[in-house]
Amino acid sequence: MDVKGFHLSYCSNIHPGESWEATFQNLKIYIPEVRQRLKAEGPFGIGLRLSNEASLALERPEKLREFQDWLRKVNAYVFTLNGFPYGDFHRQIVKEKVHFPDWTTTDRRDYTIRSFRILAQLLPPGIDGGISTSPISYRHWFKTTDALNQGMETATQHLLEVVEELVTIHRITGKLMHLDIEPEPDGVLENSDETVSLFLNWLLPKGKPWLAQKFGITESEADELIKRHIQVCYDVCHFAIVYEEPAETFAKFEAAGIRIGKIQISAALKVMIPETPNGKFSLGKKLLSFVESTYLHQVVARDAKGKLKSYSDLPQALELLPESKEEEWRIHFHVPVFLENYGSFSSTQETISIVLKEILSKPEITQHLEVETYTWEVLPEDTRLSLGESIARELSWVIGEMG
Structure with a gap:
């Protein structure tokens, strides 16, 4: 909706739900409910x-027409896709498998291109x-390091092949689309410096001569095509976890000519560490309710001197x-964005x-905002609401913050 x-x-x-049938059914249930709760016009x-499975179904013309008809009927539109999780994302062990298949594989490239072809037909x-x-x-x-460099070489080529597809779609249809890379703790890219490095050390040196030859351009x-069609998904939770200040990160991207395609509005759990053994023992007991087997819960710690230390998952940090x-x-x-505190814990709200x-002061930063809280099923019970109410409260809080 426009805000x-x-x-x-x-x-x-x-x-x-991974199938298109399950995905579509959830939209039919929750989009009208959330709209009604928000009184959105x-x-x-x-x-x-x-998901990959759902994309294979939705690319079929009859499925796509059915979805387009429903969007018109309920006065809704699709402007962004989450193409990070390729496979099943709920009610099983996901952990680091959320990255699989990664950008070193043709599976990831093909799934992404297929998704863009679908999005091109949905975009108003x-x-x-x-x-x-x-x-x-x-x-x-x-x-x-050699294994990482080899992986980056392959991944860069696959990303550039997506750029080639997006340039072609734009020229044929006029639909402008971008791939929004989402830095995350323990990803190959987890902060702004590593993201800038992707462009300066991989995408641009390799991509400029390759695309120039492909399209007969300078x-x-x-350079402009790469930066137009590969952008950044700024997940607020992820950048807060690595202690980056938003204004500094935005300025860094702007200086490098990197655009932000989407901001994912999300909050991380934040705790202050007591000095005493008893305090630490009590904190550890309370944090046990957030230890679960579905998702990775990386921890980034900061000491009094500002030095950061990373733990791959919460259990390792608790040890x-x-x-x-x-x-x-x-x-x-x-954690839910509308809650500032969770008992004795707080968040990066x-x-x-x-x-x-x-x-709001610099709307050129991006026009796409997406609330992303996906952990409702694994949150402690005292923080849960009905799903429709939860979604509406999240969006309502954001609208209120935007005045």
Whole structure:
């Protein structure tokens, strides 16, 4: 929906189900309910999570026509897709497998191109479309620098082949779309410096001569095409976990000519570490309710000198908590954005408010906003609401923050 010129929605990866039938059924149930709860008027934007399985079904013309007819009927539109999780994302062990298949594989490339071809047929006129995606791969899968460099070489070629497809679609249909790479803790790209490095050390050096030859253009024109069609998904939770300040990150991307295709509005769990053994013991017991087997909950700790230390999952951090000299932990747990506190814990909700103020003052940063809290099923019971109510409260809080 339009909020002060921004397209705002929630990401439908909150709903379980990998098939297109399950995905469509959830949209039919929750889009009308959320619209009614918000008393939203006008076209209602959808942030669609489309698995590989669902994309194979939706590319069939009869399925696509049925969906288009439904969108017209309910006055809704799709402007962004979540193409990060390729396969099943609920009610099973996901952990680092959320990155699989990664950008070193043709499976990831083909799924993404298929999704863009679908999105091109769903996008309303005059709106650009984006698909968020994995930050190349899971960094701990690469045991040596040589292995990582080889993976980056292959991944870069696959990303450029997506750019080639997007340039072709834009020339034929006029639909402008971008791939929005989403940095994440323990991804190959997990912060702004590593994201800038992807462009400066891989995409541009390799891509400019390759695209120039493909399309018979100058390398300067190829540079612009790469930056137009590969952008960043700025997940507020992820950047808050690595302690980045939004204004500094936005300025860094702007200086490098990197655009932000989508901001995912999300909050991380934040805890302050007590100094005493008893305090740490009590904290550890309370955090046990957030230990679960479905998703990775990476922890980034900061000590009094500002030094950061990463843990691959919450259980590993809890093992070392008794000896910890750290002051603060930020935990990759997408907690509800409308709650500032969770008992004795807090969240990085304040960072969302800062981000929203930044984009209201500089709307050129991005026009796509997507609330992404997908962990409702694994949250402690005292933080849960009905799903429709939860989605509406998230969006309502964001609308309120935007004035």
